[in-house]
Amino acid sequence: VPGMNSGLSPADPTLVAAFRSALLHQGLIALLVTAFLGLLWATARVWRPATARTAPRAGVSTRSGEPRGRLVLRVGFGLLWVLDGILQAQPKMAGGLAAQVIEPAASSSPAWVQHLVNWGGTVWSFHPVTAAAAAVWIQAGIGAWLLVAARGPWSRLAGLASVAWGLVVWVFGESFGGIFAPGLSFLTGAPGAVLIYVLAGALVALPDSAWRSPRTGRLLLAGIGVFFAGMAVLQAWPGRGFWAGRINGQPGTLAGMVTDMSGTAQPHFLSALVASFGSVAASNGFAVNLAAVIVLAALGAVFLTGRAALIRYAVWVGLAFCLADWVLVQDLGFLGGLGTDPNSMIPWVLLFFAGQLALTPEPAPEAEVAGTAEVAGKAGAAVMSAGAWSVAAAAAVAIVLVGAVPMAAAAASRTADPILAEAIAGDTAPLNVTAPGFSLTDQNGQPVSLAGLRGKVVLLTFLDPVCTTDCPIIGAEMKQAGVLLGAADKNVELVAVVANPTYRSTVFTQAFDREEGLDTVPNWLYLTGSYSQLSKVWQQYGITVENLPAGAMSAHNDLAVVIDRAGQIREEINADPGPGTASTQSSFSVLLSQYARQALASS
């Protein structure tokens, strides 16, 4: 899964600070938009006819017409989305989600899944701050949207939004909930918590008429029943490792997961509880699995009967079972600093309670069935009240857009955000000092002096032509920076000076150029000279170069310098490429090209 790991620490302070800043900025925008919409609505309310203004508040009666099953799903999943949005705001999310959540989730899936997920993960690792902030606002926005839009098109649209974003998260965040990976189990979250959000969203998006019939409840519970029966079979299937508490002396499939979860950062009492259950599962693997299989099969069978009397008890059994699993196996799901949701058990509970409520739908409220002139006054008030909820729903949509629009723009960009390079390079301060001059020889044997480059911006760095690690990466970053400069590239020289006391002839600079594809870059100069010439340049620019013994490559510090058209140094950048991943390389290219543009503009 090559693209999704930026290689940076999730707790990188630059990333964390940028993420916090983005959340504050976007939060402010969301607040302003909400306030603006509220103001609009209040203004419109003032100008409404007096009858509407003085009519009794009918919001409660309008809202009370919502079928109870739908209400459970809408409010329950609305709260869950809001919680997920809050969890997405954890500081480590920007730098950690792709590498520590998405990538591990995809690692055991087939290659085609990894390929697909890699696309999404790469978008995240290229734009970690934008993506992380987007996830916060999109999820919080959808949650708020579900909560405030009780009825009508706004509400059904909220359900559809839940479906759409849920599918995105299920595919790219959960690798299809791991359904294509081995070890699939209901107990550990299969088929992915967000798929249940998707189902709930689809149910919320159903027309009211669907909720007025017990058929919806029966179908929902039957579907859950089939699923639970299937999960019971999977749980009982021989050879999948669930019957064994220990395998080759190690905790078995279930006990292993529980043991891993107990190591998550969490309150001690909880980790002790989970660890205890891990020990129980390891010692009594057969009994624990037997209990799980029996409960799953029994719940599946009862839900399939469609008999309300039985289902009434089954949902409470299901509640107990799911809560036990949520605490003892899934360890609440959202701890550890990178938990994105409370996993699958709470969504399941909401789903089968909604199904049970939908088995016995209540009749439509009077206002909806009457449709007579007598209720016209109430209806007008309801419109007024519904208007308030619509404004609130519009504000929620605005919150979604606050995250979605920048994310869409970022996803369309093929280059990474410069924040990654800034996180690696550390702080830089604008300079205005004269660049030390030099006269060296380029890769073609032609003399080149810095003075001769006056009138152009020079991106200068120091590279070892036989280096195995940083220098090829920096060379590639310089080349890409030239590409990003576009037409401005003709006013910029990309210059490297050899940083190796031994392997420094043009034979090696040419070989390096061919290796990195720099031999076709017209404004690329790889300069070298005698040892004394090079030593002088290294000293002037603060570069320490030395050969190390015993098979180590020549050591030197990584530095890039931006020299303006007048020969003044404008920026000094720590050019250490860090982990040298695709995202950090791209990020450095963007940063270098930005500095070059600034130097072009300033002189």
Next chain:
Amino acid sequence: LTGHGRAAARVGAWAAGTALTALAAGCGTQAAPPATPTPPVQAAPLATSLVTAQGTWAVTVMGGTAATDNDFWQLFLRPAGGTRWSLVTPEGVADNGGLVATAGAGGTSLLAGFRPSQGLAFSPLAASSNAGQTWAPGLLDAALADVPDALAVAPSGQTLALLSDGSLSVAASAAAATAGRWSGLATRATLAATGPGRQCGLAAVNAVTFGPGNAPMAAGSCVRRGVAGVFADVGGRWQAAGPVLPGGFGADQVQVLGLAADGGGGNVALLRAGADLLAAWSRDGSWTVSAPAAAGAVTASGFGPAGSMWVLAGGRAETIGGPGQAWRALPAVPAGTSTLAAGPGTSYDALAGSGSTLTVWRLGAGGWSQVQVIKVPITYGSSG
């Protein structure tokens, strides 16, 4: 649907769900069918030693083993007539990818090549004519093969390189090699397409050297059983130049693990034929093949003076003194031995690297005794 119909539908749904799940479970746990076995093409590991006029050189890997980036290949020299080893690894270039050494023109110098690793795609070279005190850089603008006999220098200075893709490059002189002026001599495909290449069913090229009349030679692994794939470029035409193995090896696949010039106009070769090791010597185009020795997994091998050879295989050390002699098992080598070196005299040194410590053991009448410990200043993490 009637009540009974609904019940039947539910049972059907249950059955369908169960069947689908069972199918999914079956798919999830189904083992892939075993792949058809293909004949292995084994090349000799890089750990080796060689003897030049300057002394005996040993190549071995040190450092860490958990991460490849912490494996640093080292070159040690025991000067001619001396008994102590010293570290002479060329500086200025990372050698995590591997180090290949060969005697320079006339055996008066040493040419070392560095296999590329990580972001480096070509092979820097280093040549020394003063026993490793100073090194002159050179360039092979391609990836050197991962075999100990990937470089060869003719007495004229003409230099031959075996690349990682199995092709051969040649530089007309030592100066040309230093300046990176190499040209292609053959690819594995063109060599395989020649008459002798087809006769052998050439699967891989494992070694290069120069033969009589400075003819470039290449050797490798043949698919055809009982055939030793050794070829010489005589006047621009590749000819079969390998030994004919005794009939007892007609059913064995033969791989040339090592091939070198013996310094006297002939060549020496180390072959694996099935489960046996064979030594072979050529003089005036005629080969002498030794009796077999049990092969095992070869971890290091090398050529010594006067056509001698040694092999570390399966934890055993076997040596052979030259044509007409038999393989001789040395006493069990000290733990951690990574390479052997002929001498001093008729003795052998065993070099055992562990982390940044090299321990030298010498074989005497009473067995192996420790004679030297060298602390190697490895810069861990410098290539990570």
